[in-house]
Amino acid sequence: MTLEINNLCKSFAGSVALDRINLSVKDNEFVCLLGPSGCGKTTLLRIIAGLLTPDSGEMRLGERNLAAVPTRERGFGIVFQSYSLFPNMTAAENVGYGLKIRKRSKNEISQRAAEMLALVKLSHLADRMPYQLSGGQQQRVALARALAVDPTLILLDEPLSALDAKVRADLRQEIRDVHRRLGIPIIMVTHDQEEALMLSDKVVCMNYGRIEQVGTPEDLYLRPSTRFVADFMGRSNLVPTEWVRQALPQLLVSRPPGADDSIEACIRPERLSVTPTEAGSGVIREVTFLGNISQLRLDWRGREWLAETASMSGLAVGMPVEVDVAASDCVWVRA
Amino acid sequence: MSITISARVAPNAPTFSADKLLSVVTIAIPAIGLLLFFILPLATMVKLSFVDDSGQFGIANYLALLNTPGIVQATQNSLLLGASATAVCLVLGFALAYAIERSGIIGKGFVSAVLYLPVLAPSLVLGLGLIFLLGRNGLIGKFLGIHVEIYGFPGLLLANALYALPQAVIILRAALRQTDARYYDAASVMGASSWRQFWDITVPGTKFGLLSAGFVVFTLTITDFGNAVVIGGDTKLLAIEIYNQVSGQMKFGVGAAVGMLLLLPTGLSLYIERVASKRQSGGQADGAVPPTPMFRAARDIPLFAVVMAASLSIALVVATVVYASFVNLWPYRLDLGFKHYGITISGGYTPLWTSLGVSLGAAIGGTILLFALALGLRRAPPFLAKTIYLIAVMPVGVPGLVLGLAYVFAFNQAGSPLEVLYGTAFLIAICNFYHYHSQGFLTTVTGLRAVPAAVESAAACLGGSATCVLIDVVVPIMGPTLLSVFFFLFMRSMVTLSAVIFLVSPSLSLASVSVMRLDEAGFVSQAAAFSTCIMLVVAASAWVMRRAVAIASVRMS
Numbered sequence: 001m002t003l004e005i006n007n008l009c010k011s012f013a014g015s016v017a018l019d020r021i022n023l024s025v026k027d028n029e030f031v032c033l034l035g036p037s038g039c040g041k042t043t044l045l046r047i048i049a050g051l052l053t054p055d056s057g058e059m060r061l062g063e064r065n066l067a068a069v070p071t072r073e074r075g076f077g078i079v080f081q082s083y084s085l086f087p088n089m090t091a092a093e094n095v096g097y098g099l100k101i102r103k104r105s106k107n108e109i110s111q112r113a114a115e116m117l118a119l120v121k122l123s124h125l126a127d128r129m130p131y132q133l134s135g136g137q138q139q140r141v142a143l144a145r146a147l148a149v150d151p152t153l154i155l156l157d158e159p160l161s162a163l164d165a166k167v168r169a170d171l172r173q174e175i176r177d178v179h180r181r182l183g184i185p186i187i188m189v190t191h192d193q194e195e196a197l198m199l200s201d202k203v204v205c206m207n208y209g210r211i212e213q214v215g216t217p218e219d220l221y222l223r224p225s226t227r228f229v230a231d232f233m234g235r236s237n238l239v240p241t242e243w244v245r246q247a248l249p250q251l252l253v254s255r256p257p258g259a260d261d262s263i264e265a266c267i268r269p270e271r272l273s274v275t276p277t278e279a280g281s282g283v284i285r286e287v288t289f290l291g292n293i294s295q296l297r298l299d300w301r302g303r304e305w306l307a308e309t310a311s312m313s314g315l316a317v318g319m320p321v322e323v324d325v326a327a328s329d330c331v332w333v334r335a
Numbered sequence: 336m337s338i339t340i341s342a343r344v345a346p347n348a349p350t351f352s353a354d355k356l357l358s359v360v361t362i363a364i365p366a367i368g369l370l371l372f373f374i375l376p377l378a379t380m381v382k383l384s385f386v387d388d389s390g391q392f393g394i395a396n397y398l399a400l401l402n403t404p405g406i407v408q409a410t411q412n413s414l415l416l417g418a419s420a421t422a423v424c425l426v427l428g429f430a431l432a433y434a435i436e437r438s439g440i441i442g443k444g445f446v447s448a449v450l451y452l453p454v455l456a457p458s459l460v461l462g463l464g465l466i467f468l469l470g471r472n473g474l475i476g477k478f479l480g481i482h483v484e485i486y487g488f489p490g491l492l493l494a495n496a497l498y499a500l501p502q503a504v505i506i507l508r509a510a511l512r513q514t515d516a517r518y519y520d521a522a523s524v525m526g527a528s529s530w531r532q533f534w535d536i537t538v539p540g541t542k543f544g545l546l547s548a549g550f551v552v553f554t555l556t557i558t559d560f561g562n563a564v565v566i567g568g569d570t571k572l573l574a575i576e577i578y579n580q581v582s583g584q585m586k587f588g589v590g591a592a593v594g595m596l597l598l599l600p601t602g603l604s605l606y607i608e609r610v611a612s613k614r615q616s617g618g619q620a621d622g623a624v625p626p627t628p629m630f631r632a633a634r635d636i637p638l639f640a641v642v643m644a645a646s647l648s649i650a651l652v653v654a655t656v657v658y659a660s661f662v663n664l665w666p667y668r669l670d671l672g673f674k675h676y677g678i679t680i681s682g683g684y685t686p687l688w689t690s691l692g693v694s695l696g697a698a699i700g701g702t703i704l705l706f707a708l709a710l711g712l713r714r715a716p717p718f719l720a721k722t723i724y725l726i727a728v729m730p731v732g733v734p735g736l737v738l739g740l741a742y743v744f745a746f747n748q749a750g751s752p753l754e755v756l757y758g759t760a761f762l763i764a765i766c767n768f769y770h771y772h773s774q775g776f777l778t779t780v781t782g783l784r785a786v787p788a789a790v791e792s793a794a795a796c797l798g799g800s801a802t803c804v805l806i807d808v809v810v811p812i813m814g815p816t817l818l819s820v821f822f823f824l825f826m827r828s829m830v831t832l833s834a835v836i837f838l839v840s841p842s843l844s845l846a847s848v849s850v851m852r853l854d855e856a857g858f859v860s861q862a863a864a865f866s867t868c869i870m871l872v873v874a875a876s877a878w879v880m881r882r883a884v885a886i887a888s889v890r891m892s
Contacts, residue, residue, distance in 0.1 A: 046792075049792070049796055050795075050796075051792050051795065051796075070354070071792075071795040071796055072795050072796070072797075072798045072799055072800060073798070074796070075798070076796055077796065077797075078792065078793055078796040079793075080789035080792070080793060081789070082789070083787040083789055083790070084787065084789035084790055084792070084793040085790070085793075086790060086793075086794070086807070086808050086811075086812075087790075087812055088808070088811035088812055097794070097797055097799075097807070098797035098798055101797060101798045101799050101803055102798060142793070145793070145797070146796075146797075149797060149798065155796070
């Protein structure tokens with residue numbers, strides 16, 4: 001079943017939270033809503049869940065118009081950032097709650113709860129109360145609880161944000177596995193671009209209540225369409241057309257038509273070729289060693305540049321370097 | 336429960352009518368209650384205070400007040416008494432609170448337990464105890480030969496101060512608990528002495544606590560009724576005057592004017608507290624660490640002396656009442672017996688059972704209404720929620736005396752459809768509930784805030800209806816809070832005197848009123864016996880409450 005969202009708008013007390021959102025989520029798809037805080041991603045998720053009502057716009061799941069369907073009849077599963085387990089129920093009771101509401105038999109409920117807890121590898125903690133579980137374990141139980149009712153769609157609202165780095169990485173893998181195994185479409189809200197890149201089939205990058213770009217992780221990283229996306233997904237050197245025309249005219253071949261100040265060149269740091277040479281026109285200002293790579297801050301032709309290089313061949317501050325950019329390594333984005 | 340049934344009549348309705356209806360009902364019924372039993376009486380009082388005997392609109396009642404013999408004197412006495420009691424309670428209260436929260440003294444458990452005693456009994460029990468100790472037939476006069484004139488101002492000050500002290504301590508303890516230990520750590524690292532830290536961190540940190548405790552004590556004292564009757568002697572006080580004007584001389588207009596004046600100090604205090612709380616919020620960081628109590632001899636030994644003197648006084652006064660209730664002929668024949676417990680005058684024990692019924696009613700009905708209101712406000716549109724919230728916290732600014740008075744004006748009016756309520760136990764229960772509405776309401780709202788919104792959303796996504804979510808999730812989480820609101824309303828209802836004194840009649844009396852009537856009639860030992868019974872009932876229910884809350888909390892976390 002496909003979730004279709006057309007021209008969805010929502011404002012709170014006069015300020016626009018969502019502006020004409022169009023989005024479709026297909027079967028088995030893992031979609032991330034990515035953006036800085038306040039960009040409207042959580043609002044969109046809550047509207048999809050039915051926890052908020054949109055001001056205008058249309059939402060359909062398959063043939064069903066969702067507008068008139070209350071939250072509890074949508075049959076979605078949801079996992080929040082934290083504190084969403086029922087504190088008065090054990091892990092197993094939490095997982096079985098959705099089935100209890102559906103008036104399933106005790107047997108079926110406990111069987112399903114056990115099965116779901118096994119799926120998230122928590123069978124041994126079935127009888128624990130939420131306060132006896134760690135943050136990561138609580139989120140696993142929450143995930144199991146969301147899955148237990150055979151949801152047509154899973155909604156994840158920053159499920160990993162409250163966790164430590166190591167636990168976060170484990171659970172991220174877990175979510176990925178569950179998605180692959182069960183094939184249920186998932187919509188996840190996150191502000192962590194690495195998380196979005198790793199998990200999604202499709203990333204929806206949002207800013208100020210609007211969708212900036214929708215695409216695969218590769219699309220967003222390699223072919224960002226706006227300055228915001230280029231900046232938000234990883235780091236970039238963003239250069240005005242005017243400067244490119246003077247200093248690197250060979251890059252102009254790929255430039256789409258448009259006014260000078262409406263389009264900028266985006267060059268990723270790792271695409272900048274940096275060669276140490278006495279006659280170089282650039283100078284290294286800073287070197288940051290990051291293990292697998294080194295990050296460089298350069299002055300070159302009157303601009304400051306960010307570069308990344310895997311070679312460790314004696315780069316030092318103050319060293320003259322030659323810098324080059326191939327035409328294929330430049331992407332043009334809307335400013 | 337009719338909510339769910341009525342919704343099932345139309346199962347095909349496209350909207351979620353059951354949930355909507357639930358949120359409308361949960362807010363409408365408590366709101367109507369507030370309008371009818373809080374706003375309406377007060378509005379009636381305001382109106383009445385501006386309408387003179389001939390039906391003319393104006394300030395005639397206020398002018399008449401100035402010319403009423405004794406009123407000016409009574410006002411002066413009440414203000415002086417209020418100010419003195421406040422000063423005593425703030426100094427002692429701070430010492431007690433500080434000793435419990437911060438010092439390393441021994442006997443903290445004893446002090447905390449003793450501070451419970453005045454809460455268990457009507458305020459006049461302290462006056463009664465003082466009379467048994469220091470009165471004309473007091474133990475101290477008889478055995479030590481020391482005679483003090485306890486009737487009048489000294490007795491009133493002592494009784495009121497001892498009565499209000501625990502409430503001041505509760506507020507100040509909370510204020511002291513809020514200060515973050517890291518402030519002290521930072522100050523120590525910067526080289527501040529502990530004396531400097533006390534004046535630069537502790538005192539400023541409890542500034543608003545002191546302010547709010549001061550207002551509580553002041554209001555309690557100037558509107559207290561019981562001690563004024565029992566130990567006031569010839570000292571004229573506002574509370575007695577107002578009662579005489581209304582219940583004795585039926586001068587409603589003048590009574591209403593006095594009621595208006597009594598609203599002034601609490602109105603002011605509410606305003607200051609609002610400003611204060613706004614200023615203090617924001618300073619509190621998440622995960623504040625409370626300071627750990629430590630023993631410092633130079634500080635804690637004098638502190639221990641003060642704290643013990645204060646708590647032993649309270650314990651002694653209350654214990655004397657209990658003791659006196661068993662003594663056959665105070666203070667001449669000190670052999671013990673139960674003869675004073677055979678109370679037959681002024682209704683015998685009937686008022687105790689009436690109080691029990693009224694208090695249970697106020698507590699059960701009140702807890703349900705407060706829970707419904709808190710739930711309803713969560714879903715209400717912001718403007719409506721704000722307005723109702725404001726009204727719901729207003730009763731704390733209305734002294735019981737004024738509320739009782741306002742009830743007389745609103746419900747003792749011929750021709751009003753609400754007159755049928757006047758003189759019923761039902762109205763007394765309602766009055767008690769709205770008297771203590773604010774504290775119960777705030778506790779419920781705070782408790783409900785502890786239910787994470789995500790929990791409710793998660794339950795809704797799993798397919799739970801609003802009622803389902805309520806029963807399976809919200810009520811269990813709220814259990815301890817609801818229990819404590821229930822017992823708060825119950826215990827306060829059992830011992831309050833100032834509001835209900837206007838609503839009782841010869842055929843419908845209450846326990847606390849009975850104690851007063853027995854004392855007035857000269858049956859002091861029987862009054863002591865009756866007080867002991869009240870304390871027993873209230874203490875037993877307090878114990879049950881602690882057990883129940885403990886069990887409920889353990890199950891939760």
